[in-house]
Amino acid sequence: MQTTLSPSTPQAKTAKTASRLQGFWHVFRKNRTGLIGLGMLATILFTAIFAPVIAPYDSSSTSSAGISDIYNPPSAEHWLGTDDAGQDVFSNFIFGARVSLTVGFFAAFISIIIGGVFGLVAGFFGGRWENFLMRFTDIFLVIPDLPLMVVIVALTKPSLLNIIFVIGLLGWTTTARVVRSQTLAVKSKKFVLRARAIGAGKGHIVTRHILPLVMPILVVQAVLVVSLAILNESALSFLGLGDPTALSWGQMLNYAFGRGAMSTGAWWALVVPGFGIVWVVLGLTLLGQGLEKVLNPRLETHHLMPGRSPVQNEADLDVPGKGALLEVQNLSINYVNDGQPPARAVENISFTLKEGELVGLVGESGCGKTTLMLALLRLLPAAGQIVNGNVFFGGKDLVSLSDDELNDIRWSGISIIFQGAMNALNPVRPVDEQISEVIIKHLPSFPKERMQGRVIELLELVGIAADHKDHYPHQYSGGMRQRAMIAMALACNPQVVIADEPTTALDVMIQAQILELLDSLRKKLGLAVIFVTHDLGVVAEMCDRVLVMYGGVIAEYASVDVIYNDPKHPYTQELLKAFPDLTKPKKKLSSIPGYPPRLEALPAGCRFAPRCPSVFDRCHTEQPALHILADEHKVSCHLVEALK
Amino acid sequence: MSADNFLEVRGLKKDFDVGSPTLFSRAPRNLHAVDGVDFTLHRSEVIALVGESGCGKSTLALLLMGLEDPTDGKVILEGRDITHLNDHERKDLRRKIQMVFQDPYESLNPTQTIEEIVTEPLAVHGITNSAERDDRVKKAMEDAGLKPAEIYLKRYPHELSGGQRQRVVIAAALVLEPEIILADEPVSMLDVSIRAEIINLLAELRITRQIAVIFITHDLGSVGFFADRVAVMYLGRIVEIGTMLEVLEKPQHPYTKALLSVIPVPNPRLRRERIILQGETPNPIDIPSGCRFHPRCPVAFAACKVSDPPMVTISRTHQAACLLLVK
């Protein structure tokens, strides 16, 4: 193995680990579930460690017990009563914690080591090792644990050590699986390939790159394995296979249940030990859940959560302009997260879409273009809220419609072609069903017997042969999926189609095919299209008008010719300079220094000011208004004020 | 451009075994990812390998890096055959060839600081003198545009932007003072406004450090001004290679022509006629007979189905594999 000299001194290393732990704690302490679990675990650990100090009676104080001491109810003398041998239940409970926790931790330790090594070896080395180890794991995964434990313990001496080994040696299977899949996931990461490209050996890669990322999962897994081991120990003891000399909680229950606690009504002898088990296992489970959430944070949100209802503003209910199919007026959208100031994702956007027109919406990632499109049909995630503005379509303001009214307009009036159709199509339903579904929903009078014909017609329109209609999305290629998505979008003859980066993940040639298809369909069917993209080239080839967005606001809005040949906003100008042009191969590309603003830290004045080459004082303090230069040329920049 | 052949690639092939013989079919199925690639690279030259997904360009990169073993063919560096090396020789060679990956989010280990990331290659290669190490790390980072280096050292990758991360990857490659950098789609995950800075950075390095760059991309549009030569790949083979201007302005192969015609030009006054190829790139398991491009070729004729076209020399620097060019 490669002995590598750590880039930092040992002290620095410790400091780094400490700071990472600190960082971890900083996040963890905000996690209520995890904290409660940790608290519960800490209490019981404290109890177990200081058992002799806490317990009112010695654990072996049976000698003095007489018949009258058996199953005494709770009293001042025995807080939790006495058991079948006249012992103090509370004291036994406290000493029982020691036994149960010992078994749990040691058994889990064995399981974690075996499972961890198996999983790591199988995942990292792959090939024959993986095959053998995982087959072996599979066998033990399906053989039921507890019966096998019962058999082995029954055949051997029921001592604490035996129980620890039996539980430990049979409880590693899930750990092996979890560690293997995490190892595989880390191994396939590009940074491991990069480490190989540097010349790092296997040992270096495992210790420096794999282990640090497998460890956290292993810790979570360990917490769960400890709780399972404690449950298994209690079950074994209850079944009469416990160590009679070590009074674990399970053993206490075995005695109480087998020696008449039930018939004497001595509930305390039954409730108390079980409470201990529940306390520890619940504590560990909560801790595990908490750790899991910190290490693998997921937004606990989904598309069916009720959105925030839009802020209505009926004051400026202008009648939409003539010929405008869709008119967006002063639309603003915030993302609202508890405990944080709202993030102004989109601010004051207005534009119109005329019949048969193709408007391009251009911007870099995070500029709010997708948020804006989702807001048109009120499809924003739960945290998104329309805080201002109107969306007029077909004489109605979509912002103020009820959900049911809106559902009628969705897809039949305005449909969407999503980016990356692999995820936008349901993987477990055939394509034709996903198309006919919208016809059934929006055109309920459509004759059933003509449905198949209509689906075939739509698929052929986008160039998919009829015999592929009942295939599943994964049987399609990327290009075909995007075609199917287009067919679906056209199914109810909408007036407006929103295409949200429809070609982003596709190869150049497939991209050209899809663009050609969209363009021809638009002309054939007279569709109005909003085309969302980051690709200036595509916009130039297809669009009539272009809306350039930056940091959630309109930078420039003009006809395609003006945008490319006479742009007025510095952002548009700079973006064009950064974009390669095949017709000018010698052109040196320039980049825009800096990075787009983060929504939670927007600059005070113009959002482009920090990166703008023509910036001056006013830009830092005052947000520029949207200046109208010509009929359809709008620019939000202080510089154009003079041009008006 | 000097005439020396710094790096030579001769008939390089890589087959992947997909699906072992089954109960029902005995024939082993091979995926011909790279199927006979030849080219040479000169010192401090930039060559762009262009192709769509499935053309074998990423596999070719891994073969050149020695991260995959070729099925056939040779890679020769400065006259020395480096196709098959033992671990020790391979490790030594890694100082000369370094790689920059597509996704700067995935190619950095999230648990390492920037300092650890950039120092790691030195540690791996046993350069432990701390003064020398610090010097080289600082120089690599500043050459990669992370100036001043100190403010980045203690940070973690997630605290940096995409462009900065890609610079860290480049710094980690530069620290070994390589002579060749293989850049596999280094800008495709970045926003348009910062792509140019990474490309410009690579262009500078060839001048300041005399590094040759193999630039792998799917975007013919982005290779202008920066690449000396362009090689267009289709289904595991180079179908056309020439200087940048030759390929962009006088393409000879029908595939290159089609590819060039569909790249959108950011100028609405130049809406051109596009040659849109029908269908999709065939599966590299069943490569078509004859010319591998014939099923999609708009100008294919009968002979294309049977004979595999040789590389035809158009000029000293320009070759293309098409039967139409055979006189």
Place this chain on the structure above:
Amino acid sequence: MNRTRAFLKKTAWSLFTIIFVIILNFFLFRVLPGDPARAGIRDPRLKKEAIEMLRVRFGLDKPVINCFESLNPIEVGSCAINPLDTQFFIYVRNLMQGELGISYHTNRPVADILAERLWNTVLLIGAGQILSIVFGVVFGIFAAWKARTSVDYAAVTTSLIAWSLPTFWLGIILLFWGSTHGFPLAGKATPGMSSMPLLQQWGDIARHMFLPTLTYTIVYMGEYTLIMRSSLMDVLSEDYILTAKAKGLSTFQILKDHALKNAMLPLVTVIAINLGFTVAGAIQIEAVFSWPGLGSAIYEAVVRRDFPILQGAFLLIAVAVILANLIADLTYNFLDPRVQTE
């Protein structure tokens, strides 16, 4: 064709696992102290003829297997013997004929005893599984749909607590409660019931089943709720749900047509993996409620050191779990279109 291949492969693999269990089951009892056959003939109550019969039946005068006369204590023997003439082969042959040995306690064939009890366990696990899955799925759906509301928090907290309950302890508590509310305390039927009309007999069985099934349902429901919730949360944050929403489908339609099948698929796998745990639960519940199933057979065998029963019951349970696992696995392949056609 691929589906057939997957079917054959999985079946062959299950068969292999069963063979492994059979071998394990033989050697476990030979290596560890407590060879059921050998111990059986030391029983002083047995007559000489009976001992002789057992000896022949289990081949106790023969070596355990080639090369080993005995494994506990280890006695090396000749390797060059007819493998058919070893205890191992006789064990396998007996197994083929459904011969699992004789119970020490009742002197009845183990196979007969277990056959009676198997169906009681299947009845209990079946009822408990169905109820816990149904309730778990329903609660999981509500928790995910109403994520981050009090409905969700209540469902998750209850599930976590239910998951942390030791099965046998919950059984004890319910039994304690049931004993004061007129529920039968033990067994499957009240003695003398067999002479009553059929309907009344069933009613009696149902009354006996109530508490064990309730215990079972509570313990496993929690886990199914949590898994269903997280699976549905994942599905509901997929892009295709956004597509469905953009299509104008109602919440109910989206859940029914686009979310449930997708979310249930992982649950099938979990149910398969869980089968081993469900058996563990059944053992504990049967022990508490004296339900005459395989679990209580194991419990009684442990108490009475009746090793032939223990060996037979373990084998039966393991084989049943492996087969049930296979069925669940094949069901999954059948349900998920992505597996069929790859």
